[in-house]
Amino acid sequence: MADLSSNFLGIKSPNPFWLASAPPTDKEYNVVRAFEAGWGGVVWKTLGEDPHVVNVSGPRYATLMGPDRRVQGLNNIELITDRSLAINLEEIARVKRNWPDRAVVVSLMVPCQEESWKRILPMVEDTGADGIELNFGCPHGMSERGMGAAVGQVPEYIEMVTRWCKQYSKMPVIVKLTPNITDIRFPARAAKAGGADAVSLINTINSIMGVDLDTMIMSPSTGGKGSHGGYCGPAVKPIALNMVAEIARDPQTAGLPISGIGGISTWRDAAEYIALGCGTVQVCTAAMVYGFRIVEDMISGLSNFMDQKGYASIADFQGSAVPTVSDWRYLNLKHIDKAVINQDLCIQCGRCHVACEDTSHQAITAFKDGQRHYEVKEEECVGCNLCVSICPVPSCITMKSLKPGEVDTRTGETVTGEYQNWTTHPNNPMREVTA
Amino acid sequence: MNRPIEKPGALDLPGIAAGRLAPESCALNFTDAHPPLNPLQALLEAERCYYCYNAPCIEACPTGIDIPHFIQRIAQDNVLGAAETILDANVLGGMCARVCPTENLCEGSCVRQTNESKPVEIGLLQRFATDAYFAAPSKPIFTRAAPSGRRIAVVGAGPAGLSAAHRLAALGHDVVVFEAHSKPGGLNEYGLARYKTPDGFAQREIEWLLSIGGIEIQCGKQLGRDITLSGLVEQYDAVFLGMGLAGVNSLGIAEQQLVGLQAAVDFIAELRQAKDLSAVPVGRRVVVIGGGMTAVDAAVQAKKLGAREVTMVYRRGAEAMSASAYEQQWAQINGVTIRHWAAPREILGSDGFVTGAVFAVTRDENGKLVETGETFTLEADMVLKAIGQSFVAEPLDLSLALEKGRIATDPSGQTSHQKIWAGGDCRAGGLDLTVEAVEHGKQAAIAIDAALRA
Numbered sequence: 107m108a109d110l111s112s113n114f115l116g117i118k119s120p121n122p123f124w125l126a127s128a129p130p131t132d133k134e135y136n137v138v139r140a141f142e143a144g145w146g147g148v149v150w151k152t153l154g155e156d157p158h159v160v161n162v163s164g165p166r167y168a169t170l171m172g173p174d175r176r177v178q179g180l181n182n183i184e185l186i187t188d189r190s191l192a193i194n195l196e197e198i199a200r201v202k203r204n205w206p207d208r209a210v211v212v213s214l215m216v217p218c219q220e221e222s223w224k225r226i227l228p229m230v231e232d233t234g235a236d237g238i239e240l241n242f243g244c245p246h247g248m249s250e251r252g253m254g255a256a257v258g259q260v261p262e263y264i265e266m267v268t269r270w271c272k273q274y275s276k277m278p279v280i281v282k283l284t285p286n287i288t289d290i291r292f293p294a295r296a297a298k299a300g301g302a303d304a305v306s307l308i309n310t311i312n313s314i315m316g317v318d319l320d321t322m323i324m325s326p327s328t329g330g331k332g333s334h335g336g337y338c339g340p341a342v343k344p345i346a347l348n349m350v351a352e353i354a355r356d357p358q359t360a361g362l363p364i365s366g367i368g369g370i371s372t373w374r375d376a377a378e379y380i381a382l383g384c385g386t387v388q389v390c391t392a393a394m395v396y397g398f399r400i401v402e403d404m405i406s407g408l409s410n411f412m413d414q415k416g417y418a419s420i421a422d423f424q425g426s427a428v429p430t431v432s433d434w435r436y437l438n439l440k441h442i443d444k445a446v447i448n449q450d451l452c453i454q455c456g457r458c459h460v461a462c463e464d465t466s467h468q469a470i471t472a473f474k475d476g477q478r479h480y481e482v483k484e485e486e487c488v489g490c491n492l493c494v495s496i497c498p499v500p501s502c503i504t505m506k507s508l509k510p511g512e513v514d515t516r517t518g519e520t521v522t523g524e525y526q527n528w529t530t531h532p533n534n535p536m537r538e539v540t541a
Numbered sequence: 542m543n544r545p546i547e548k549p550g551a552l553d554l555p556g557i558a559a560g561r562l563a564p565e566s567c568a569l570n571f572t573d574a575h576p577p578l579n580p581l582q583a584l585l586e587a588e589r590c591y592y593c594y595n596a597p598c599i600e601a602c603p604t605g606i607d608i609p610h611f612i613q614r615i616a617q618d619n620v621l622g623a624a625e626t627i628l629d630a631n632v633l634g635g636m637c638a639r640v641c642p643t644e645n646l647c648e649g650s651c652v653r654q655t656n657e658s659k660p661v662e663i664g665l666l667q668r669f670a671t672d673a674y675f676a677a678p679s680k681p682i683f684t685r686a687a688p689s690g691r692r693i694a695v696v697g698a699g700p701a702g703l704s705a706a707h708r709l710a711a712l713g714h715d716v717v718v719f720e721a722h723s724k725p726g727g728l729n730e731y732g733l734a735r736y737k738t739p740d741g742f743a744q745r746e747i748e749w750l751l752s753i754g755g756i757e758i759q760c761g762k763q764l765g766r767d768i769t770l771s772g773l774v775e776q777y778d779a780v781f782l783g784m785g786l787a788g789v790n791s792l793g794i795a796e797q798q799l800v801g802l803q804a805a806v807d808f809i810a811e812l813r814q815a816k817d818l819s820a821v822p823v824g825r826r827v828v829v830i831g832g833g834m835t836a837v838d839a840a841v842q843a844k845k846l847g848a849r850e851v852t853m854v855y856r857r858g859a860e861a862m863s864a865s866a867y868e869q870q871w872a873q874i875n876g877v878t879i880r881h882w883a884a885p886r887e888i889l890g891s892d893g894f895v896t897g898a899v900f901a902v903t904r905d906e907n908g909k910l911v912e913t914g915e916t917f918t919l920e921a922d923m924v925l926k927a928i929g930q931s932f933v934a935e936p937l938d939l940s941l942a943l944e945k946g947r948i949a950t951d952p953s954g955q956t957s958h959q960k961i962w963a964g965g966d967c968r969a970g971g972l973d974l975t976v977e978a979v980e981h982g983k984q985a986a987i988a989i990d991a992a993l994r995a
């Protein structure tokens with residue numbers, strides 16, 4: 107059986123599934139239940155200075171749902187912990203003592219002043235916690251007070267605070283990044299420059315869930331007014347994966363350990379994050395929707411997947427997909443794909459036809475001999491994959507790559523097997539001219 | 542719900558008797574055969590639709606309802622928009638949602654059959670949208686075009702006649718509908734199974750249909766008795782005939798006058814009109830002869846009234862029955878026994894009452910139906926004939942070309958007489974379905990309008 111255990115910055119956990127700093131890790135009661143269910147670790151709900159913050163007593167959450175009311179996205183306006191520092195620290199110490207094999211990382215957010223960090227760090231260290239995560243990501247409420255995303259959006263602040271943390275504590279420091287920024291590499295580089303041991307990402311994305319069209323009030327609202335919240339859940343996964351990959355392949359941050367967060371609900375999601383370089387993954391929404399028991403299914407799936415693929419440990423496939431992430435300009439413009447419809451699987455819904463006809467390259471028939479019939483006209487197909495992406499039948503439309511010697515009937519050109527990208531393409535006015 | 546108290550022994554009363562079941566039992570038996578979808582179910586089912594391009598389900602709908610559009614509108618929480626799409630193509634879309642043999646029509650060609658054998662429940666969704674609209678019609682769906690000054694006579698207020706009248710009214714014409722019965726609706730009111738159309742839906746739907754204005758229905762006016770076709774042709778700019786089928790095919794054997802030997806359609810009509818179902822008499826042992834929708838409906842409803850044994854006898858095999866496989870199953874799960882390959886030979890009676898029927902066993906010999914020589918007898922105190930209905934041409938005082946006994950028309954419904962159109966069951970070459978009658982009426986109205994404006 108595959109070994110799922112993880113060693114992240116020297117923090118050991120029986121599996122790479124940690125609960126992200128959020129309501130699931132709000133207090134001892136939840137964390138104990140999570141550990142009983144099998145979670146490998148937790149990042150404790152973000153601690154702050156006393157007096158503790160207060161949350162609204164109206165709706166904190168709202169969701170984007172799929173047809174069967176499956177949650178695709180979750181929006182929240184919760185702040186950091188609304189309990190006193192002392193109570194949190196006492197519980198953290200007790201939990202760590204009782205669960206020595208699990209990772210207990212403490213998330214922190216205090217004002218951007220050296221004094222504040224200097225004061226809180228030793229208190230956390232005294233709990234025996236395995237490490238700290240700096241919450242530079244919370245996009246609502248706290249950011250209005252100059253904390254959370256307000257720090258995460260200024261690389262200089264990130265570097266400065268990270269440095270203080272390294273200076274005043276011996277604990278491993280994870281910097282949690284906000285996605286509400288144009289280029290994720292800058293904050294990641296700043297964290298590294300400040301001495302961070304790792305980054306974790308993403309925190310939530312600024313969001314408004316909608317508008318109540320009867321009252322014309324944005325939603326969710328508290329007493330007739332709302333404020334933007336933070337968006338997470340399955341819908342944000344692609345955004346997070348890209349940010350993770352950017353950091354993993356940036357020469358300046360390559361090798362910096364990453365804890366992946368954002369929309370992880372299945373073992374498959376987790377495996378994808380690991381393949382893009384993450385050493386652990388963190389989960390919030392899936393636990394908030396399904397409860398802690400979901401981890402059992404994630405563990406089972408990941409373990410069976412690893413056995414099937416012959417991966418003995420997480421390290422065996424961690425980062426495997428990173429080298430495949432490139433820049434557009436390096437993609438092979440001589441590579442030709444064509445869509446192929448498997449007529450035995452096609453149920454003739456016509457969606458591929460209308461999608462290609464109206465919005466792509468008019469490359470799929472609607473009729474043949476007066477009968478409904480969907481077939482790719484290779485001479486028109488640009489290989490865009492739209493039809494594949496919208497066909498309701500799995501594997502019904504696939505892409506085939508033309509082999510060297512075959513002719514692309516669209517352009518009349520013979521495939522040579524050569525590699526040519528935009529940097530040297532004749533249509534590129536800025537092309538690199540080779541000798 | 543507590544089990545209603547049945548009259549002791551009522552089920553076993555010999556002969557034909559009312560009250561075999563307590564009124565509550567009867568009422569329960571005749572509630573909606575297919576309960577409507579609740580909003581959550583409707584939303585989920587709507588999401589199953591792939592929104593096919595050039596969708597095969599539309600092609601399979603005789604009225605050509607744009608199914609993907611109306612389903613998408615349900616999914617987008619726009620039932621008014623959904624109802625508009627449905628009713629614009631099929632003004633009796635509410636009734637059709639209840640009675641269409643969807644397994645042979647739209648749902649039969651839904652692409653989701655292929656992989657899942659589970660089509661989108663188009664009929665139930667159509668019912669959801671139309672029910673929701675009728676329950677709270679936020680705004681009228683139809684408005685009438687400017688008055689044309691033309692008057693059109695429609696004979697028969699069945700689905701064909703009503704559909705023609707409605708479309709003609711919408712196009713700006715004034716319409717007078719002559720109906721022999723005391724209520725409009727045709728078989729919607731007198732024929733369709735009660736468990737498909739409970740709670741007076743037929744009349745509610747007609748009331749809504751008439752709300753467009755410009756349609757006057759004269760009930761109790763029978764062509765051939767109270768009015769003549771030649772008279773209508775003279776007084777009106779055009780005439781539409783939607784008279785249905787007034788005749789019942791005979792068994793082709795001696796049919797003595799016996800209490801209990803009856804046309805299935807008459808039995809059903811009585812049942813449809815009964816205020817108290819437990820007052821409708823039914824046999825203890827009922828034999829229904831025939832293999833179509835009428836036979837199934839008669840058999841199942843007899844069973845639901847409390848008949849102890851009901852047997853449908855059909856002269857060929859299951860696949861040849863005009864009742865769909867789904868309807869055959871429906872009969873069977875309701876406790877009806879279906880016997881194939883047997884043709885009626887003799888109706889037995891004593892003292893003026895039916896006592897049974899003798900059947901000859903048949904088989905297919907190179908496509909020809911032959912009797913094997915073997916016979917069997919089924920005891921019965923009620924024998925219902927359901928081997929088809931026929932068009933009765935007597936009321937027509939102008940001679941119209943017929944085809945296989947029904948009125949011949951061109952594709953638009955125009956008969957051999959320039960001013961007369963026909964549609965529904967009385968028109969030759971159709972499917973004998975409510976939905977097709979609606980389409981005939983609609984197409985004829987469009988053709989009449991075009992002819993009058995030419």
Ligand SMILES: Cc1cc2nc3c(=O)[nH]c(=O)nc-3n(C[C@H](O)[C@H](O)[C@H](O)COP(=O)(O)OP(=O)(O)OC[C@H]3O[C@@H](n4cnc5c(N)ncnc54)[C@H](O)[C@@H]3O)c2cc1C
Pocket residue numbers: 640641642696697698699700701702719720721722725726727728729732733734737762763764765783784785786787806809834835838936964965966967972973974975976978
């Ligand atoms: C028992 C039974 C069950 C059925 N079940 C289904 C079903 O589940 N689904 C389905 O799609 N179809 C079903 N059908 C068929 C469907 O009912 C018919 O196809 C449809 O009603 C035909 O409509 P129509 O307007 O042509 O005729 P009808 O509905 O028969 O209407 C004709 C009207 O014309 C009137 N009329 C007749 N002669 C005259 C006259 N001389 N003067 C004035 N008025 C006259 C009649 O009183 C009647 O109101 C069933 C039929 C029967 C008999």
Ligand SMILES: Cc1cc2nc3c(=O)[nH]c(=O)nc-3n(C[C@H](O)[C@H](O)[C@H](O)COP(=O)(O)O)c2cc1C
Pocket residue numbers: 126127128129151152180181182183184185186187213241243244282308309310338339340342367368369370388389390391392
């Ligand atoms: C209600 C709620 C409260 C959260 N509070 C915190 C927090 O206090 N500190 C923090 O670092 N992240 C917080 N987050 C962000 C999560 O830790 C996580 O980064 C985000 O939800 C993405 O993961 P997911 O898609 O698995 O939910 C919160 C998220 C939610 C939904």
Ligand code: SF4
Pocket residue numbers: 447451452453454455456457458459480496497498499502503
């Ligand atoms: S989308 Fe898929 S199933 Fe539908 S017609 Fe195209 S190939 Fe066939």
Ligand code: SF4
Pocket residue numbers: 444445461462466467468469470482483486487488489490491492493494
């Ligand atoms: S790959 Fe793109 S261009 Fe080719 S058939 Fe599919 S949708 Fe059309």
Ligand code: SF4
Pocket residue numbers: 455589590591592593596597598599608609612650651652653661663
């Ligand atoms: S065939 Fe089925 S899936 Fe396609 S549009 Fe019609 S109902 Fe929807």
